[in-house]
Amino acid sequence: MKGRDVITVLDFSRSEVERVFEETDAMQRALERGERLDVLRGFVMATAFFEPSTRTKLSFQTAMLRLGGSCIDLPPEELSSRAKGESFADTIRMLDAYADVIVVRHRLEGAARFAAEIAAHPVINGGDGTRDHPTQAMIDLYTVRKALGRIDGLVYGVLGDLRYGRAARSFILALTLFNPKKIYLISPPQLASRPEIIERIRERSIEYEEVRSLHEVISELDVLYVTRVQRERFPDPMEYEKVRGSYRVTAESLKGAKPNLVVLHPLPRVDELAYDVDATQHAWYFRQASFGVPLRMALLKLILRG
Amino acid sequence: MERELRVSKIAEGTVIDHIDAGRALYVLKMLGLTGSEGLTIAVVMNVPSKKLGRKDIVKVEGVILRGDQVSKIALIAPSATINIIRNYEVVEKVKVSVPPLVEGLLRCANPSCITNQAGEPVRSRFHVVSVRPLRLRCEYCGAELSHEDVVSQLVGGRE
Numbered sequence: 001m002k003g004r005d006v007i008t009v010l011d012f013s014r015s016e017v018e019r020v021f022e023e024t025d026a027m028q029r030a031l032e033r034g035e036r037l038d039v040l041r042g043f044v045m046a047t048a049f050f051e052p053s054t055r056t057k058l059s060f061q062t063a064m065l066r067l068g069g070s071c072i073d074l075p076p077e078e079l080s081s082r083a084k085g086e087s088f089a090d091t092i093r094m095l096d097a098y099a100d101v102i103v104v105r106h107r108l109e110g111a112a113r114f115a116a117e118i119a120a121h122p123v124i125n126g127g128d129g130t131r132d133h134p135t136q137a138m139i140d141l142y143t144v145r146k147a148l149g150r151i152d153g154l155v156y157g158v159l160g161d162l163r164y165g166r167a168a169r170s171f172i173l174a175l176t177l178f179n180p181k182k183i184y185l186i187s188p189p190q191l192a193s194r195p196e197i198i199e200r201i202r203e204r205s206i207e208y209e210e211v212r213s214l215h216e217v218i219s220e221l222d223v224l225y226v227t228r229v230q231r232e233r234f235p236d237p238m239e240y241e242k243v244r245g246s247y248r249v250t251a252e253s254l255k256g257a258k259p260n261l262v263v264l265h266p267l268p269r270v271d272e273l274a275y276d277v278d279a280t281q282h283a284w285y286f287r288q289a290s291f292g293v294p295l296r297m298a299l300l301k302l303i304l305r306g
Numbered sequence: 307m308e309r310e311l312r313v314s315k316i317a318e319g320t321v322i323d324h325i326d327a328g329r330a331l332y333v334l335k336m337l338g339l340t341g342s343e344g345l346t347i348a349v350v351m352n353v354p355s356k357k358l359g360r361k362d363i364v365k366v367e368g369v370i371l372r373g374d375q376v377s378k379i380a381l382i383a384p385s386a387t388i389n390i391i392r393n394y395e396v397v398e399k400v401k402v403s404v405p406p407l408v409e410g411l412l413r414c415a416n417p418s419c420i421t422n423q424a425g426e427p428v429r430s431r432f433h434v435v436s437v438r439p440l441r442l443r444c445e446y447c448g449a450e451l452s453h454e455d456v457v458s459q460l461v462g463g464r465e
């Protein structure tokens with residue numbers, strides 16, 4: 001995997017994703033033992049977040065520092081001065097001259113792929129528009145594997161904004177590298193998965209069904225992936241008010257679920273996932289978030305050292 | 307119909323055959339031919355064809371197509387054959403083909419695609435998902451162009 005760009009999760013094969021997971025296990029053990037690692041000593045990672053995200057950026061930076069590497073970051077002033085002239089392309093060229101790996105987040109779709117074409121060093125997509133968030137998708141599947149011991153043969157529910165939400169989209173794409181028993185796509189019709197995602201699921205002969213409410217399918221699920229239905233996506237506020245209740249997950253809405261149902265959420269959450277779920281045995285999302293650092297450590301090591 | 311075609315046989319120029327029925331005028335428009343150039347142009351539409359059921363044919367006297375024009379024709383009429391005529395004889399016959407990648411020719415329909423960002427040195431790039439019906443997918447953002455989108459860009463863009 002040395003030297004590889006990470007633009008979409010589909011750039012990886014199943015066995016490569018599993019390789020990342022094994023390395024993540026090793027990183028996690030090292031973190032738990034309090035080991036000081038220096039496998040990336042002398043390496044520099046640049047973060048270029050053209051769209052704010054505290055969690056993802058801090059998680060990448062922590063991963064790099066935990067491996068003995070160093071970080072440089074494009075400061076917010078620089079992002080605003082971009083408006084006065086310098087192109088994204090030239091900014092990436094500059095970072096490519098300074099760093100061994102570049103992590104990019106951008107509001108435009110395809111920005112990370114474009115950056116990877118410009119940069120000689122590997123580029124990791126930290127989220128591009130409504131499209132991909134490959135490291136998040138790996139963290140999500142890693143959590144499933146950790147919680148249930150496998151990814152294959154399970155029934156998944158993906159709930160919320162499947163159209164514009166890159167976390168949900170990337171999670172579904174990542175699932176298509178494996179053999180899930182069934183995927184329920186749970187969303188209001190306006191926020192249903194895009195045709196290319198459905199096509200990908202079909203190509204892989206994975207059973208799926210689009211449904212309108214969690215209630216219909218909750219008892220069948222092994223994994224429930226929750227994302228937010230945003231008010232801004234609804235031109236008519238009445239429409240939003242009508243559907244929001246059906247896409248809000250509470251302890252009550254999980255009644256009837258399998259005892260070992262795993263609830264995931266990419267965080268941060270607003271009100272789509274109620275606090276009363278935190279105390280249930282289903283709440284895996286804080287552990288999921290905690291896997292961000294070891295998984296990104298694993299990926300950085302594999303990309304920079306092999 | 308055969309007799310009529312023979313009547314309009316041309317001395318030198320291009321015959322574009324096996325155009326999907328109904329698309330001959332798009333082909334002409336895309337080539338920038340309006341009829342006011344003074345060239346002899348024959349358009350035959352909806353004639354029976356073994357291969358396509360029905361087809362259109364365009365003949366243009368005195369014009370030999372360039373390579374970039376040929377690749378655009380492929381996107382509008384993927385089964386077309388282009389015959390170059392000299393001295394009443396076909397001297398070259400080319401079957402157009404839709405290339406696996408279409409670069410720089412078309413615009414992505416997604417306004418938040420990086421390729422639509424002004425001031426960035428990036429060319430559009432689509433890969434061909436299917437030829438019939440024509441479907442192109444943006445390599446950057448994944449948005450698709452249908453045959454209608456492609457026709458309206460190639461034909462509308464000439465005006």
Ligand SMILES: [Zn+2]
Pocket residue numbers: 110414415416419420421444445446447448449
């Ligand atoms: Zn695009």
